[in-house]
Amino acid sequence: xxxxxxxxxxxxxxxxxxxxxxxxxxxxxxxxxxxxxxxxxxxxxxxxxxxxxxxxxxxxxxxxxxxxxxxxxxxxxxxxxxxxxxxxxxxxxxxxxxxxxxxxxxxxxxxxxxxxxxxxxxxxxxxxxxxxxxxxxxxxxxxxxxxxxxxxxxxxxxxxxxxxxxxxxxxxxxxxxxxxxxxxxxxxxxxxxxxxxxxxxxxxxxxxxxxxxxxxxxxxxxxxxxxxxxxxxxxxxxxxxxxxxxxxxxxxxxxxxx
Amino acid sequence: xxxxxxxxxxxxxxxxxxxxxxxxxxxxxxxxxxxxxxxxxxxxxxxxxxxxxxxxxxxxxxxxxxxxxxxxxxxxxxxxxxxxxxxxxxxxxxxxxxxxxxxxxxxxxxxxxxxxxxxxxxxxxxxxxxxxx
Numbered sequence: 171x172x173x174x175x176x177x178x179x180x181x182x183x184x185x186x187x188x189x190x191x192x193x194x195x196x197x198x199x200x201x202x203x204x205x206x207x208x209x210x211x212x213x214x215x216x217x218x219x220x221x222x223x224x225x226x227x228x229x230x231x232x233x234x235x236x237x238x239x240x241x242x243x244x245x246x247x248x249x250x251x252x253x254x255x256x257x258x259x260x261x262x263x264x265x266x267x268x269x270x271x272x273x274x275x276x277x278x279x280x281x282x283x284x285x286x287x288x289x290x291x292x293x294x295x296x297x298x299x300x301x302x303x304x305x306x307x308x309x310x311x312x313x314x315x316x317x318x319x320x321x322x323x324x325x326x327x328x329x330x331x332x333x334x335x336x337x338x339x340x341x342x343x344x345x346x347x348x349x350x351x352x353x354x355x356x357x358x359x360x361x362x363x364x365x366x367x368x369x370x371x372x373x374x375x376x377x378x379x380x381x382x383x384x385x386x387x388x389x390x391x392x393x394x395x396x397x398x399x400x401x402x403x404x405x406x407x408x409x410x411x412x413x414x415x416x417x418x419x420x421x422x423x424x425x426x427x428x
Numbered sequence: 429x430x431x432x433x434x435x436x437x438x439x440x441x442x443x444x445x446x447x448x449x450x451x452x453x454x455x456x457x458x459x460x461x462x463x464x465x466x467x468x469x470x471x472x473x474x475x476x477x478x479x480x481x482x483x484x485x486x487x488x489x490x491x492x493x494x495x496x497x498x499x500x501x502x503x504x505x506x507x508x509x510x511x512x513x514x515x516x517x518x519x520x521x522x523x524x525x526x527x528x529x530x531x532x533x534x535x536x537x538x539x540x541x542x543x544x545x546x547x548x549x550x551x552x553x554x555x556x557x558x559x560x561x
Contacts, residue, residue, distance in 0.1 A: 205495075
């Protein structure tokens with residue numbers, strides 16, 4: 171989170187090339203959306219028992235359990251050679267790359283339409299994957315990739331998560347309101363959510379998926395990806411964000427740093 | 429077709445300003461709310477907090493799960509916050525340039541207003557973004 175935000179802030183201040191990141195998590199963790207109230211729909215006691223830490227993203231959307239998934243981040247100016255400078259345009263151009271990557275794995279994926287889930291109250295769902303928003307990616311009408319953005323000063327950061335496996339039972343436990351019992355939404359989640367493993371019946375690791383997606387971004391955008399490392403400004407800001415924001419329980423719990 | 433009111437000033441960050449002496453009422457433009465889509469949540473500063481021009485003063489989240497930082501067009505002290513938004517966030521979409529106002533700021537430097545656009549200037553600015561007839 172700190173690396174992604176540092177890239178986003180330094181791009182706003184100093185400009186620079188866009189960045190594409192794929193990464194996994196050392197330990198399972200729950201990332202929650204910027205505005206999300208962690209006291210609604212998340213079983214905090216169960217998370218603690220399972221050693222699952224909670225981190226608040228700088229982006230919107232709802233909670234994602236990071237375990238058997240691959241996280242991606244795109245940091246760019248809103249206007250770029252690959253994209254019109256609006257929210258939907260940015261989403262669609264990134265989705266086009268992800269769709270190509272999924273196709274390479276033999277998974278047919280489409281974008282949810284603007285009317286998708288219009289009647290559902292997305293704001294009431296605690297789980298990102300339980301309720302696709304317009305332009306999110308579906309395989310056989312079930313969500314396989316969730317994404318969310320933050321935009322400021324003409325730049326955006328888009329976070330997303332591609333499920334390698336979906337564990338409906340664990341999600342049910344973590345998102346149940348009752349301390350001891352499951353919420354009973356396991357079947358509902360399983361019907362709405364799929365994963366790379368479920369669609370391919372093959373073992374696809376995060377590393378393999380990352381390579382496929384990198385190739386897809388390069389092909390669709392006709393670009394050459396160059397491996398980079400954080401600049402001194404990004405590194406300094408990242409360290410500051412780790413210290414003061416992303417390990418700060420006020421931020422992770424309530425969205426405040428002081 | 430978004431509304432461009434002649435009695436407002438506009439920033440290139442899609443925020444409008446209504447000036448009354450040293451006080452500036454601030455909100456998001458009709459054009460911005462159209463681009464954002466359905467607004468789900470708004471975070472605004474506390475009364476008596478200081479905000480700076482070109483710095484974020486709040487955040488809006490839309491149904492497309494996009495968070496947009498609101499960039500302040502002026503510097504000063506926040507003297508009022510629209511509490512009606514807590515009861516009905518929908519007014520930011522339905523009436524962004526009137527009852528959907530966000531904050532009132534007592535400005536520190538009225539010269540900062542010189543950088544803002546009038547309705548025609550803002551219309552021309554968003555025309556360049558290619559979304560307005």
